[in-house]
Amino acid sequence: xxxISIIGAGSAFTREIIVDxxxxxxxxxxxxxxxxxxxxRLAIARxxxxxxxxxxGKKWQVLASTDRREVIAGSNxxxxxxxxxxxxxxxxxxxxxxxxxVNQCIGDTLGPxxxxxxxxxxxxxxxxxxxxxxxxxxxxxxxxxxPMSAVTLLTSRITDLPVVGLCHSIQNTSRQLAKYAGVPxxxxxxxxxxxxxxxxxxxxxxxxxxxxxxxxxxxxxxELLAKDPVRFDxxxxxxxxxxxxxxxxxxxxPYYRKRxxxxxxxxxxxxxxATGYYADNWPIWRRTNDEEIKQQLSGxxxxxxxxxxxxxxxxxxxxxxxxxxxxxxxxxxGGLISNLPQDGVVEVACMVDRNGVNPCQFGAxxxxxxxxxxxxxxxxxxxxxxxxxxxxxxxxxxxxxxPLTSAVCSLEEIKNMFEELYxxxxxxxxxxx
Numbered sequence: 001x002x003x004i005s006i007i008g009a010g011s012a013f014t015r016e017i018i019v020d021x022x023x024x025x026x027x028x029x030x031x032x033x034x035x036x037x038x039x040x041r042l043a044i045a046r047x048x049x050x051x052x053x054x055x056x057g058k059k060w061q062v063l064a065s066t067d068r069r070e071v072i073a074g075s076n077x078x079x080x081x082x083x084x085x086x087x088x089x090x091x092x093x094x095x096x097x098x099x100x101x102v103n104q105c106i107g108d109t110l111g112p113x114x115x116x117x118x119x120x121x122x123x124x125x126x127x128x129x130x131x132x133x134x135x136x137x138x139x140x141x142x143x144x145x146x147p148m149s150a151v152t153l154l155t156s157r158i159t160d161l162p163v164v165g166l167c168h169s170i171q172n173t174s175r176q177l178a179k180y181a182g183v184p185x186x187x188x189x190x191x192x193x194x195x196x197x198x199x200x201x202x203x204x205x206x207x208x209x210x211x212x213x214x215x216x217x218x219x220x221x222x223e224l225l226a227k228d229p230v231r232f233d234x235x236x237x238x239x240x241x242x243x244x245x246x247x248x249x250x251x252x253x254p255y256y257r258k259r260x261x262x263x264x265x266x267x268x269x270x271x272x273x274a275t276g277y278y279a280d281n282w283p284i285w286r287r288t289n290d291e292e293i294k295q296q297l298s299g300x301x302x303x304x305x306x307x308x309x310x311x312x313x314x315x316x317x318x319x320x321x322x323x324x325x326x327x328x329x330x331x332x333x334g335g336l337i338s339n340l341p342q343d344g345v346v347e348v349a350c351m352v353d354r355n356g357v358n359p360c361q362f363g364a365x366x367x368x369x370x371x372x373x374x375x376x377x378x379x380x381x382x383x384x385x386x387x388x389x390x391x392x393x394x395x396x397x398x399x400x401x402x403p404l405t406s407a408v409c410s411l412e413e414i415k416n417m418f419e420e421l422y423x424x425x426x427x428x429x430x431x432x433x
């Protein structure tokens with residue numbers, strides 16, 4: 001019988017993932033184990049899952065505990081959604097870098113915010129992986145926690161358990177591109193590869209017609225350009241559209257956030273690049289999500305059993321029913337993309353069946369796109385190595401090679417910023433040498 005553990009069950013992802021799992025035809029029973037260190041959010045998640053079971057008529061058992069060791073044993077799938085000390089640190093990671101001129105929109109993957117999220121998250125995740133190895137050694141780990149590449153890279157370094165990092169970038173962006181180009185999504189073909197949040201749609205066609213000339217013509221319309229300003233501008237010069245939103249992507253490269261005039265020109269509102277968007281809004285989103293679920297449980301709001309595009313349920317269905325599916329996942333490279341570091345993590349198409357997640361060889365990226373990916377991968381390599389070696393200087397070096405930070409600051413300024421952030425957050429992470 002299938003057993004699925006969700007660690008960090010208070011996350012907003014749980015609702016969509018559970019609905020999709022319970023909509024799998026033929027998967028009528030099993031066990032869902034929910035883990036969260038926050039008892040209140042765990043209770044909300046447990047009640048929500050039980051409510052969806054009731055609505056779908058399934059016969060799943062629900063276990064819930066703040067102690068993962070009580071409930072995860074024998075899991076076939078372990079879904080990671082943890083957030084480590086985010087509410088207490090989100091202002092530090094935005095406001096301290098801003099004093100040094102580093103202007104972030106999201107700050108959860110690269111840059112000062114991404115680095116310190118890595119330093120906070122990975123030590124806790126290492127402890128979880130050790131318990132998973134002991135208690136459910138036959139499982140596959142499905143990771144949703146950012147920084148995706150760093151979490152997946154570390155996991156591949158410390159365990160032989162299969163792991164795949166899962167995001168919404170490819171499925172969401174491909175749908176956006178179909179709308180932008182004015183073609184039916186079901187008829188559009190593409191080929192994409194790179195790293196999480198920086199995969200490149202190197203081929204994009206409809207019935208044999210290259211869609212890039214169409215997009216280049218259409219973004220002459222200021223209204224369309226404004227819908228995705230950074231990604232469209234980058235597409236003009238780099239020749240390919242990237243997989244993550246304009247706001248996220250603007251932080252991973254050195255071109256758009258290093259001067260206020262560039263920010264004013266290219267980075268607009270919300271996920272299109274607003275300054276401090278995540279720091280200002282994430283605590284509110286979290287509260288709002290919890291309140292919305294409480295209202296759904298009380299009957300004040302309906303629970304919509306609408307399918308999402310999340311990959312975890314697709315993987316579960318493919319493996320349990322041995323039905324071949326295709327997803328895009330972050331996996332160890334090992335030759336999949338020939339001109340990216342072979343011991344790093346890349347995002348490629350993967351075929352899934354009862355044998356698990358089987359990545360497909362991509363080949364080589366256009367060299368200029370590979371170079372942008374490699375700049376991010378060097379950051380992840382240093383950040384992960386810093387955690388594994390408890391090496392503070394290595395963590396600082398990660399910030400020194402970060403594309404945005406290095407475009408704005410001198411080495412001395414980066415060192416001072418790092419030390420200020422480290423002092424502000426040292427109580428939230430293990431001591432480093």
